[in-house]
Amino acid sequence: MRILGLVGAENMAATKQRGSLIDRVIDWFIPPELKAEREKRQLARMFLISHVLGPFLGNVVPGALYFLDPTPGYPVAVLATSITGFWVFPFLLKAFGRYNLLSFISVQNLIFCILWSCYYYGGVTSPTLPWVLTIPLLTFCYLGPSPKLRLLAFAQFGLNALAFVGIYHLFKTPLDDTPREALQGLGIVSTLACLAYVAMMALYYRRILDSGVELEAEMRGHMATAAQLRRSTAEAERASAAKAEFVASMSHELRTPLNAVIGYSQMLLEEAEDTNDEASATDLHKIHGAGQHLLRLVNEVLDLSKIEAGKMELAPQELSASEFLALAAERHRAPAEAKSLTLRLDLPPSLGFVFWDADRVTQALGQIIENAVKFTDAGEIDVSAVRTGDPDEETVVITVCDTGAGMPAEMLPRLFEKFTVAEDASASKYGDAGLGLALAMALCRLMGGDISAESQLGQGSRFRLALPVRAPLARTAEADAERQAA
């Protein structure tokens, strides 16, 4: 994310600079491999501004010489050609890259121009001598921080100086027929041009530096935001973990007194039944039932909070699907038959083997069948299953059909939310659906599956529970978040 922020900031800086024509011209010349890196891009910009605008200022010197020198011969022509030659460099850069090599050639050309004009116009007292100052200025503007390149640059200066001194001593200084006043004029023009040139480079450098500062400020802003975000995320995670921890420990603490209520009422109930104390037995039955209802809710809350906190572990094992599902469904035969409902199973052996967490599938399927029994007053509950899907993504789809009250279509989307109850009249008639379906859904999703429901008011309901043949070994909240992000 930090990297993204950086790139974003750079892009913004680039957009801002895109405003002026000269910047657009300069950026057009920068080859992609230099553009990619900020440091190199800035160096290339210095190189290009110098080569695009430099010849205008540099050519002021041969221009002045052309008018001041009574015999402007080949020395002026060569100087003008060499200075104009700087304009070729941006195109060479665009075409070939090779930035460092071009930098050295360019510096060499610069040194040549300066020494050439010095040689022909005044030697070491030449009015064009101030241009020598631009040599190190430009060299170190172009070259990066590499010590090797800097050493090379120094070697280049030294060799040129040596060559100059050598030529000066070995050959006779050419006859300088330029009048003294003309040389003074040249000195003024040349110094002004050099001044303008250095000022231009300094201003441009300042500008690049400022954009860097701006960029840095922006980057710092982004980094601060990222840090803030990390802190907030960590805080939210802590809060969420604390909440899950609280619910888990609360559920655990609730269970102890609840077990006492259930245990003692059970114990008294057994005694009352033994002594045929029917009045007490009826009341104790109610206490016991209520206690068990409460315990069940507490357990469901605990399971849901565990799943939400990513702490529910799965322990899949190989099971014969038809045998296992029959066993899980058979648990509901007695409660169904107590309501005179028929429980019909269609679980063929062709379902084959599955790799499931038996307890969790039993729990999820149990919630669905129990729900069906609860909301059906007459008729039957059908439990069937088929194996479908590609060989590597096989799924067992378990269908639970009932002939019960059904529900209006608008209720279906909210069905798997916590504490959704059937509308008004049926709510009081059937009681609440509580956490059962929400838990069944959470369990199925944990196991990589899903539950869907179809129903019409008065037409019964059909629940489809799809489970991959191979349940994932463990799923965490983070993995879920990643899955959702993808």
Added chain:
Amino acid sequence: MTRILLVEDNEMNRDMLTRRLSRHGFEVRCAPDGPTGVRLAEEDSPALILMDVALGEMDGWEATTLIKGRASTAHIPIIALTAHALASDRQRSVEVGCADFDTKPVDLPRLLGKINACLTPVA
């Protein structure tokens, strides 16, 4: 009378289970923690031990391992009692040598069935 040792740290649970088992003709001794359970297993030589796994410092698994490790008490069948019907708990109970495994809150007829199965020598 068949003697059962109940190792359980919760007083109410201990009281209830003792009374319920007594009504079904068992003589119940209680231990409130692991070390006492291990000691009573040796002193009283009960016919069966009901071991709550979530005890204090020494948990039920540890106590079971100790009892199973002593020659004088190794033969006593142990039924582990846990609050969770987790497959991992079930597996652990087999690993430490428990004869059976049941969940709390206790379903008395089911527990009685398991107790009787443990006390009846397998042919």
